[in-house]
Amino acid sequence: MASLSPLAMPAQRRLRTSARNMLDGIVTAVVHGPINAEVGLLVNDSIVIDALVTNSCIAALDIRPGGRAVALINASFVTLLADTPGLRLSARNLIGGTVVDVTDSPVESEVVLDIGGGRELAAIVTSHSRRELDLVPGAQTLACFKAAHIILAAEY
Amino acid sequence: MASLSPLAMPAQRRLRTSARNMLDGIVTAVVHGPINAEVGLLVNDSIVIDALVTNSCIAALDIRPGGRAVALINASFVTLLADTPGLRLSARNLIGGTVVDVTDSPVESEVVLDIGGGRELAAIVTSHSRRELDLVPGAQTLACFKAAHIILAAEY
C-alpha cells in the first residue's frame, strides 16, 4: 500500500524552483560537526541522500530526524558514471538508475534516470559525454553528486 | 546622484571572465571561522552577497571591510524559485528580481534578472524548468545560490 507510506504524501507540493531535481523525503539523521552538519534524507524505499549544510541552517530550517525536507539538486551538478568494478569516489552520493529520457543539444544533453520508487533524477552532461557513455533510454548508469552541492528546503 | 556613489565606480573594469555574473561591491563584513571566512559584499543599495572562502584567501586577496571585491557567480550555480510563502532554504543567498531576458535552447535556457540598482543576475536553468516556472520577461522570481559556490576576485 504505497499510498499510505509517508513518502507518498509530498508535503512540499507548493514549492516551485528551477532545480530540475527536487526530492522530498524524511530526515533519517543529523550529524553535527564543528561548522557543518550532515543530513540523511530518505527519498524512496532504499535511497538516502547525504546533504551537507551549515549547523545554523539546521536550526533555521528546523531539520530533525523524522521531519521532512526537500533536497534541491542542480541537474548540472550530477555526474554520470558507467559501472566500474572497484571504483571509489569522494562524492558522498552514488545512485543507480535506468535512463528513461534524453534531450540533446549541440553542447549539452539532459539525461533523466528512473531511480526507483517513482523517483527520477535528471543530469545535464556534455553531449560529448552522453555519446561516449552511450546514454540512451534503457541504459543502466550511476549518478553521483557531492553532499555540499545540495540545497535543502523546508516550509513552515 | 548615483554617479557619486562608490558602487557607481567599478574598480574592476579590467577583469574579464566567462563568469556570466561579475558583481563588484564593497566588503561589509568578514567573519572568520576555523578554516573558512564568510564575506559580505554590498553590490547595490540593498543586496549583500554572502561568500564563503578560505581564511588564507582573505589574506592573499587583502579582503577587509570597506575594501572592494568582485563576486564571480557561475550562471549554472543559480537556482530560480517561485515565491513560496513560508519557504526556508539552506542557501545563504536569496535575491528577488524581474526577468528581463530569456534565451532558449533545447536543453538549457539563460534567464537574466534585473535585481535593482542597475545590476543583473543571469541564471542557466533547464528549459524544462524555464517553461514550468513560466519564466518570461516581466515575471518576478527569486534567485538563490550557495555562499560556497562564489569565487571572489581582487586586483592589486
Add this chain to the structure above:
Amino acid sequence: MASLSPLAMPAQRRLRTSARNMLDGIVTAVVHGPINAEVGLLVNDSIVIDALVTNSCIAALDIRPGGRAVALINASFVTLLADTPGLRLSARNLIGGTVVDVTDSPVESEVVLDIGGGRELAAIVTSHSRRELDLVPGAQTLACFKAAHIILAAEY
C-alpha cells in the same frame, strides 16, 4: 622518453564518467585539516591540481603521496578568464591554456583548452561570455575552478 613517465600510463583507463574532465595523476601531497584534506595531484609536468575532500574520503580511497587518483571536474564548474595583470582569485586552481576547440549552442558553448603535456581541459561557458572573451581556437586563456568542486576517484 615520455612513454616511461608514470604519467604516461593512465591507471584509470577503465573509469568512464560524464565528467568531461578526468585528469589522472600522482598525488603529491595530502594536508589534513579538522574536517577536510587538501590533495595535490600532478597531472602533467607542471600542473598540480588542488582538490578539497573530506578526511574520511582520504581513508576510504587510500589517497597518499606517490599514489594515483583521478580528478573529475565538471566542465560547467570551470570559469575562463582573460589574463589580467594583478588579478587575485579565491579559487585555488588557475591553469593557463590555448583554445583548441569550440562548440556553440544558442545558450552555452564548450571550449576545449590544451593545457600542456597532452592534457586538455573543457569548460562550458555561456555563449554570451564565449563571444565577449573572443574565445576562438588559438586564443590564450586562464581556467579557474574551486578545489571543493573536484571529485576524486580511485580504483582498488
